[in-house]
Amino acid sequence: MTQHFKVLYFASAKDASKTDGDKFEWSDNINAEALTKLLLARHPDLAPILKVSMFAVNMEYMDQDHSWTVQPGDEVAIIPPVSGG
């Protein structure tokens, strides 16, 4: 059975992807770098935004390094800075 994980887009990431969330097929070894590639393949307009965004997995901040991989059923949040006020 294919397993999935969910991605939530906030603020300008939502505008660029034109959705507030979507589903991806899960596979082994999706680290921050691989995740970025997956996201860009689906939403090329995210390119400038991902460079400055923060990642959170299951509502917890994650460094953009190799210390973690996406697990099946995870909810990944893409959080770019909002600067208006």
Added chain:
Amino acid sequence: MSAPTATTESLEVRVKRLEQEKAALEQELRALRLEQSITLTASAPLAHSTNGEGAKNDLQGVPSSSTVFTPFEKVAALTNPEIARYGRQLILPGFGIQAQMDLRNCSMLVVGAGGLGASCALYLGAAGVGRLGIVDHDTVDISNLHRQVIHNEARQGMSKARSAALSVQLLNPHCEVVVHELVLESSNAQDIINAYDIIIDATDNVATRYLLNDASVLGQKPLVSGSALRLDGQLTIYNYRGGPCYRCLFPTPPPSETVTNCSDGGVLGVVPGIVGCLQALEAIKVATGLNKEDPPTMTLFSANSSTMFRTIKLRKRKAECIMCGDSPTITKLIDYVRFCGSSATDKTPDLFLIPYNERITCQSYEELLKCRVPHLLLDVREKVQFDICSLPSSLNIPLKALPNELEKVKANLEGQADRPVYVVCRRGNDSQPAVRILQENGITTGEVKDIVGGLERWSNTIDPDFPKY
């Protein structure tokens, strides 16, 4: 013979009571005078001047930035009028007199008297913060009032810092409000920030956010940061109890072309209002220690989502952070406008991408209309803006969609290969890259030009009935 006890006792008590009543009356009088002065200034023509000078000079009673460097005096007890005012907080279990005293003896700086600062400053002033500084360089504009509810119709043209201070003062004369009418920048930020206990980032631009972060780290102040755009908001306390600073989470400033301001992106008025209220709440929690057990978090507000609030757990500060890490490389304030590649205001600057001879003025375009010169007018604003107002017989293709819709432009030349194309947008910025796209794709053999200053200038110089937004 000793006088009846009632009289001897009451003499002293009566003096005290009358003194208190006198103090309360004086305060009420000050508030009334303040209100009166505002009404007077508002009716004077100068109050509407764009620089706010008239309004500024006529108003008494609100201290200006020089006052901030006078020491903030802490008190050992609340006065009776204060107890009467804060009664509902004083009887609140878990808050009470201790927390109220903490607020009274705390000074806070709200940077930005816009959408976030409006609700934040009002609630902080009302709650009983001892000294409240308000920073803003801008003046009140009619298009601010749908969200910046601390200002009002009569204060158009008045300094926002001053208008906000007056509103707080009218609401609560016990709060000492300090006005800082200036652009916060590397040369002045540190001294101002060092003079306060808690800093509130209610600004509207990237450069000032990094400046405030760095100055707060250097000055060892907690930074209650809020932001809002369109239907989204964010809230975090940076540099607090071992938590991260802004640079830990966002080490790289976003490229300026990806940053949207409220003027271009739009914002639902209540959204910054909500985030500003949350900032006031967090600042009160910091001042009173209510949150001292809480781990660092970022709250995301999405007004149009079924889950309006999400709380992201953050980590501790990053050891390798160049600002707050173990060996920081930034040890004094830098040039933030250069670092961010964007200005320290949220105003959209004029773009000069194409030479003037490839552009036409509103006047020339009007001539051309009068002479009925066949042409295509292409409006490259987003549809949501086009729907508000547009010039007759203009074709709407938003700039972003233009590269994929060139065939549609061609089809609208009605078979005339040299038909001129004129491009218009809101302010004459987006129209310039659009001209480049049309030229590069050889859309017509005729001229391709954009209208300098866009529809805003059209309204200002040609047709005052054309709406501005």
